[in-house]
Amino acid sequence: MSSLSLAVRDSSTMLRRNLLHARRYPSLTLNLLLTPIMLLLLFVYIFGDAMSAGIGGADRSAYIAYIVPGILLMTIGSTVVGTAVSVSGDMTEGIIARFRTMAIHRGSVIIGHVVGSVLQAIISVVLVGAVAVAIGFRSTDATVLEWLAAFGLLVLFALALTWIAVGMGLISPNAEAASNNAMPMILLPLLSSAFVPVDAMPGWFQPIAEYQPFTPAIETLRGLLLGTEIGNNGWISVAWSLGLAVLGYRWSAAKFNSDPK
Amino acid sequence: MTSLAIAANGLRKSYGDKVVLDGIDLSVPEGTVFSLLGPNGAGKTTAVKILSTLITADAGEIRVGGHDLATDPQAVRAAIGVTGQFSAVDGLITGEENMLLMADLHHLPRAEGRRVAAELLERFDLTEAAKKPASTYSGGMKRRLDIAMTLVGDPRIIFLDEPTTGLDPRSRHNMWGIIRQLVSGGVSVFLTTQYLEEADELADRIAVLSDGKIAAEGSADELKRLIPGGHVRLRFTDPAAYQSAASTLREVARDDEALALQIPSDGSQRELRSILDWLSVANIEADELTVHTPDLDDVFFALTGGADIPHQPNQPKENVR
Numbered sequence: 237m238s239s240l241s242l243a244v245r246d247s248s249t250m251l252r253r254n255l256l257h258a259r260r261y262p263s264l265t266l267n268l269l270l271t272p273i274m275l276l277l278l279f280v281y282i283f284g285d286a287m288s289a290g291i292g293g294a295d296r297s298a299y300i301a302y303i304v305p306g307i308l309l310m311t312i313g314s315t316v317v318g319t320a321v322s323v324s325g326d327m328t329e330g331i332i333a334r335f336r337t338m339a340i341h342r343g344s345v346i347i348g349h350v351v352g353s354v355l356q357a358i359i360s361v362v363l364v365g366a367v368a369v370a371i372g373f374r375s376t377d378a379t380v381l382e383w384l385a386a387f388g389l390l391v392l393f394a395l396a397l398t399w400i401a402v403g404m405g406l407i408s409p410n411a412e413a414a415s416n417n418a419m420p421m422i423l424l425p426l427l428s429s430a431f432v433p434v435d436a437m438p439g440w441f442q443p444i445a446e447y448q449p450f451t452p453a454i455e456t457l458r459g460l461l462l463g464t465e466i467g468n469n470g471w472i473s474v475a476w477s478l479g480l481a482v483l484g485y486r487w488s489a490a491k492f493n494s495d496p497k
Numbered sequence: 498m499t500s501l502a503i504a505a506n507g508l509r510k511s512y513g514d515k516v517v518l519d520g521i522d523l524s525v526p527e528g529t530v531f532s533l534l535g536p537n538g539a540g541k542t543t544a545v546k547i548l549s550t551l552i553t554a555d556a557g558e559i560r561v562g563g564h565d566l567a568t569d570p571q572a573v574r575a576a577i578g579v580t581g582q583f584s585a586v587d588g589l590i591t592g593e594e595n596m597l598l599m600a601d602l603h604h605l606p607r608a609e610g611r612r613v614a615a616e617l618l619e620r621f622d623l624t625e626a627a628k629k630p631a632s633t634y635s636g637g638m639k640r641r642l643d644i645a646m647t648l649v650g651d652p653r654i655i656f657l658d659e660p661t662t663g664l665d666p667r668s669r670h671n672m673w674g675i676i677r678q679l680v681s682g683g684v685s686v687f688l689t690t691q692y693l694e695e696a697d698e699l700a701d702r703i704a705v706l707s708d709g710k711i712a713a714e715g716s717a718d719e720l721k722r723l724i725p726g727g728h729v730r731l732r733f734t735d736p737a738a739y740q741s742a743a744s745t746l747r748e749v750a751r752d753d754e755a756l757a758l759q760i761p762s763d764g765s766q767r768e769l770r771s772i773l774d775w776l777s778v779a780n781i782e783a784d785e786l787t788v789h790t791p792d793l794d795d796v797f798f799a800l801t802g803g804a805d806i807p808h809q810p811n812q813p814k815e816n817v818r
Contacts, residue, residue: 249601257589330585337549339575495552
């Protein structure tokens with residue numbers, strides 16, 4: 237068997253294993269969905285009027301349109317925390333040692349986690365998106381091409397954060413540590429343009445909001461779904477995603493290939 | 498000439514300052530059981546981890562199944578099966594799913610994978626529990642599932658790292674039966690254990706690992722011959738009878754507190770009869786006579802720096818036989 241078909245076959249076996257875990261124990265995935273959904277409802281129904289006035293919108297529906305792109309990307313950040321937790325939990329299992337002594341594709345264990353996690357992130361985004369539509373979010377005048385681009389951006393962003401989360405899972409000795417290590421994935425969107433525009437923030441804070449992966453991705457998604465100005469944000473978010481994906485990949489590969497303790 | 502399933506020369510591994518394996522040599526002929534015996538922390542598990550490609554050695558030439566471990570680890574992996582000390586089963590999925598996972602990773606066609614999985618589940622008495630999550634299994638069941646998973650790929654060399662640690666006596670005897678079955682099918686087994694009885698029961702050759710070095714190697718009988726051990730023990734209830742017997746027999750080892758005498762013996766019927774004859778002639782009648790044969794415990798304690806060899810305090814070496 238060629239090494240590529242070995243990689244594909246073993247990785248899909250590992251993917252099936254991870255999806256089986258997720259299907260049998262869905263509580264972790266579902267719990268992680270609660271954060272973005274609760275924030276969405278909180279900011280729309282409790283703070284909605286004030287927030288809407290703050291961005292110069294006419295009513296609450298203007299703020300729904302503003303907040304949803306950020307919430308969708310935050311959903312990805314939230315689901316990859318689950319990835320870090322399940323990777324670190326998995327690494328403490330004897331079965332991983334067994335995999336390492338078998339003549340299988342070396343990376344398949346990790347690839348199975350990554351693909352499974354991206355699939356879960358996309359499913360989560362669809363579920364949260366459905367909630368957003370239910371409370372009145374509408375993507376005005378987006379073309380099919382823009383929809384596809386938005387979907388592509390979400391997948392790429394999920395892939396990038398997943399690789400980073402896998403690395404975080406690999407360096408964490410247990411699930412609690414993994415959950416703590418992956419905390420920035422949930423915190424960063426709070427410090428981005430998800431809830432308020434960057435230029436409405438204090439001047440000293442603006443660089444923190446601006447030079448991080450979530451803000452350009454949110455601005456790009458907003459532009460694709462709602463027709464706002466994208467500017468350089470499209471390229472910047474692609475660069476962030478590719479950079480993080482490569483970094484996370486190399487980090488994870490190095491960690492996984494070193495001798496286990 | 499039989500070829501070697503495992504051959505290691507100058508195997509070395511340290512973690513920081515701590516030397517775990519200090520240049521050990523191992524050779525395991527095909528189709529035999531080799532047991533690495535040692536106390537906790539002697540380096541047994543480290544040796545298994547290295548030989549099974551899980552971690553890398555600091556130095557040493559190692560060939561497993563004829564393949565060089567350093568240059569062709571994938572070929573080694575294709576030849577071996579490993580059952581570690583901690584059960585290597587996926588607790589979140591069922592026993593059957595664990596088996597099918599192994600079948601998929603060995604690239605068996607679907608139908609064959611199902612057949613092999615069902616056969617092994619049956620053979621290891623797990624058919625009834627096959628649809629339950631492995632995390633709900635008892636210790637013995639997990640260990641059986643673990644071995645069943647190892648056998649899916651039909652490996653020719655199997656590493657068993659303390660396969661019976663923590664099992665109850667019945668499960669332990671079942672595991673021994675399983676190991677004997679494997680060997681009768683021509684499989685080579687590398688077994689680590691801290692139970693001397695287990696090595697004695699199963700192994701063709703035994704190496705005693707102590708402080709990262711092989712303290713002794715040989716068959717169980719050869720190892721037992723290395724140290725004194727066999728004796729006949731006479732115990733008396735009446736101190737006067739004990740004193741008179743002790744002065745009559747003179748050369749024997751005394752245990753004044755227990756009122757017991759020890760006469761060196763190899764435990765054979767011939768020697769026993771001559772001892773009994775000697776006792777009748779000397780008119781000595783003990784209240785209790787027991788025969789002690791040397792066992793691996795004696796060897797183990799003698800070789801691994803355990804303080805005293807049990808059963809035979811103060812026995813001078815020249816008294817043996």
